[in-house]
Each structure stands twice: as structure tokens, then as C-alpha cells.
Amino acid sequence: MSSPLLQIRDLVIDYGKGADRFRALHGCSFDLEPGQVMAVVGESGSGKSSLVRAVAGLVAPASGEMLLDGQVLPPLRQRPPHTRRMIQMVFQDPGASLNPLHRVQAIIEEPLRVTGYGDAAGRKRRVAELMDMTQLSADLATRRPRELSGGQKQRVAIARALAMEPRILIADEALSALDFTTQDHVSRLLSDLRRDLNLAMLFVSHDMRSVRRMADDVCVIEKGHVVEQGAVSDVLYNPKSAYTRLLLAAALNPRAALSDPRLAEALENGEAVSEDALKGVMDIIRGGALMGDAR
Amino acid sequence: MNAAATSMPPSLAVAGLRISAGGKVLVPGLSLTIGRGEIVGMVGASGSGKTISAFSLARLLPDTLTQSGEISLEGERIDRLSESEMRKVRGGRIGMVFQDPLSSFNPLRTVGSILVESICRHQRLPARQARELAIDTLATMRLPGRKASVDAYPHMLSGGQRQRAMIGLALVNRPALIIADEPTTALDPTIQLQILALLRHQASSAACLFITHDIGAASAICDRLAVMNEGEIVEEGPTDRLLASPTHPFTRELLSHAPGGARFR
Incomplete structure (x- = not known):
């Protein structure tokens, strides 16, 4: 049998050094297969964001193993371009992660430009495709972030993440800042994308209904310790x-x-x-x- | 309702409240009554007019908005009071709790001194007694360590602790009415539940208007719910009745999107 897409083993994350050291995560292990969605649930400060940030390469773990396709996953700076593309992230506050001066077209195009994707016309076609995939109407391409609703901004952030054709999408509280109706719509979009693209996801959330709808497995973290982990059908009902x-x-x-x-x-x-x-x-x-x- | 209760004026009575921006009418004519000890939830999506309605009760609307209509606090018309008289009402007979205490507390002042200032302004107590009252109030809000929380700066407290301090500030001058605008929205679900439990118990001496987009949070503590859409109350009734058999399509819509509003299995 081939190795899982992502393997996390005994991951420990510390902040600070010596006497000031704070252990944010006391060991976490899981496997993620292509197309599999794992929800990470816990209070603010529980260590759930630290966990997914380590996978994204934004935080270096103190110990433990992270393997992508069986290969060691180094911190972001040491990741080769094709490894970087495979793991993309969407954050809680799309207002803060989208450049307010750029138009939607330029925001989604940026990763394509940086990675040398096609020519201008090819990139434009690809942006149109990504906007269609994330259910953004074409006329929004010339808008700036402040002219968009919260849900539209988050769709733009998702489109930008998908531009890299990732195999793992990390959604860190990506729905939390949206009102309930919009949360429903965006979580439905993520479910569709996962099905159509066989996209694996780490889905950080408090919202039990979208966890139930989207995730196969759930990992519950409390004060840096995994207190419960398993299939959603098991953990949420029992x-x-x-x-x-x-x-x-x-x-x-x-x-x-x-x-x-x-x-x-x-x-x-x-x-x-x-x-x-x-x-x-x-x-x-x-x-x-x-x-x-x-x- | 017994005879004594009926003879007392309600804590809050609003009749024909109208709010407009230039020529545009945002709230055409809102009427609402809240009795002493009652918690009423005003529930609606963003832009439904619930927050401007609540702010207009304390006459806190920006100059670009105009309001008219009757607002009575324990039988006294406050819509006619001058701005300087209103300043005595705000923080005194009307206590307010907002979504984000970090942005409404002065970061350079300790939590205790914020309370002491409000006590001195509204109750004319000497400083020493005001400080005692501040300490007692924060202890009643279950903030840890009597001295520690009084001398803490807002940023030193957790989100839940700051909201406890804010509820303490709203209650410290024994108001007739508490207006709580999305007090739990920025908090983790389990901390939300703590703050709801605190608010329900501590607000029982006053009347409380609880503004939220979260019908689940409102249902947890409110005696009655008023569902708002486009500046109007489209449905109002006792919480149990409204949850069990909502009649307005908009109420059903709100319930269907709430985490616990649709069947889980």
C-alpha cells in the first residue's frame, strides 16, 4: 500500500525558549488521505491553529514528524516550489489577507504570475475558471476587496489558494467571521470542491454543523492536548x-x-x-x- | 401577571420609533415593551436594523441618522431629554454591553478604575467606597482574585473575562435597562455559554434587550424573541412558542441556518 498523502507523527510545538518556553501542542498524530477532510476543533489558544500552521510550514515543530507523500516536510523556506504549491491556506479574516489596493483579477492571478503560469491571456482564462469554480460572478473581477461582501472575499481567498492546484487545503476558521447563512454557502462550496478536485482538507472550526457536513474525521484539542480523535460519526454522536x-x-x-x-x-x-x-x-x-x- | 406588576410601568416602552437617514427610512415604526426581570432578544441578520434600533434607545445614533417616537424608561419619557441629561442616563439607568470590550475599554486604564469612574459619576460615592463597590462587582461577575482583576488592564484579561468585566460595568449602577449588543459573538462557543449563563442570572434585577444575529444564543436566555427584518419586527413571541412553531418565513430562515436549528442527524 502506498503511503498516505500526509502523515503527522507525535508533533510537538513550542513557543519561546528556556524558562519562557510554552508548549502549544503536546503531541498529535494523524494520517490524511487524498480527498479526506479532517476537522480540528478547540478553543482559542488550544493549539489547533499551531497544528495547522506547522503543516503549512509557518511554524517549526519542536519535535515529531511531518511527511508529505512519504517525504519529510521541512519548514516553509526549505520547501521546494512544488511542495509549497501542494499545501495552501485560507485564513479567518479575508479582509486582512487580501490586498485592499488590488482588484479581484490581480489577487487571484498573483500566484499564477509568481509561479510563471502561461502568458497573460492564459492566466486570464485560468482566473475566470477559478472564479467560476468558486461561484464568483465574472463581473466581480474588476472589484476591489472593500466592494465585496464577507462571503465573496472568502471565495476570492479560496480561488487564490486553488490557483496553485493544491492537494491539501487548510481552512483556519475560514467560516468563523461570516454570518450563518454565508457560512452555509461557503461550507457547501468547500464540500463541492473537495468532491470535484479530490482535495484533502484540514478544517479548523467551532461550527459543529459544518464539521458534521464536511469532515470525515475530527480531532478535538484542549489546552494543547488531543482529548478526542476519530470518525465524525463516532466523536460527535458519542x-x-x-x-x-x-x-x-x-x-x-x-x-x-x-x-x-x-x-x-x-x-x-x-x-x-x-x-x-x-x-x-x-x-x-x-x-x-x-x-x-x-x- | 399580578396586580402590583401591572400597576408598575414597564422598564422599557418604545412606541412608534422611526429612524431615517436623509430621506431613507431605516426603521419605519418600532414598538416594544420589556418588563422588569425580562430578557427580550432582538434577532436578525446584519443590516436588519437591530443595532441602530438598540442604539437609538440610548440616543446614541450618529448625526447622519434622525430618530423620532416615544421611549419611556420606567414610565419616564427619555426621548425628550437633553444631551446632558442623557449622559446621566447612559451608564446609569441604561447599562450597555458591546461585542468587543477590547475596543470599548480605554486600554490605558485598569478595569477597576473604569468601574470606579462610572460609579463616581452616577452614584456620587466617595472614592474608597466606589473602589469597594468595583471590587465587589467584579467578584460577583466571577472574575478571579479580588485585587488582581481590579488592577488588571483590559488586555491582560481573556476575552471571556473582559466580557464579564463589561457586564459588571453595565450593572454596577443598578440600571433599569441593559442593552447587550452581540455580547457573545466574538467568543468561543463554550465561553459564549458561560457569558450567557452570567448575563441571564445577573440581569434578572433589570430588564435586558439582547441584540444578536444568533437565534441559538438568544434562545438560551430570552423570555421573548422579536425577529427583525428590514427595520421591522416581523414576528414576536415567547421563546418556546417561537422556536417550536415559527410563523414568519424569515424566522424559519434564521432557524434553519442556526447551528442547532436544523435537525442534526
């Missing part, structure tokens, strides 16, 4: 850790969660909530009861 349970309750039925007086008090006090305290809420959610059914 969550073991208190954090995963609370996250599901918060996303799916916050009304039920706060209707439990003991749980509401612990939450108000900012105390750690035990797995046990969340059993009642889990039973409600497992029974299929959503917001509207809460009593």
Missing part, C-alpha cells in the same frame, strides 16, 4: 470528553444546557464542567432534540 460535550451543547442546544440549574451555575462561575454534569444535555441532544424542543 462524545467522551467534557469539552466536546460542552461544545456540542453550546452549538446544538444552548437552551437545554442552561435549563440545567447545576450546569448553568458552573458555567456562570466559569468553573470546569464535569463529563457527568453534561450527561443530561447529551441525552437531550442524542434524542435529536434541538433548540426548539428544549424544556
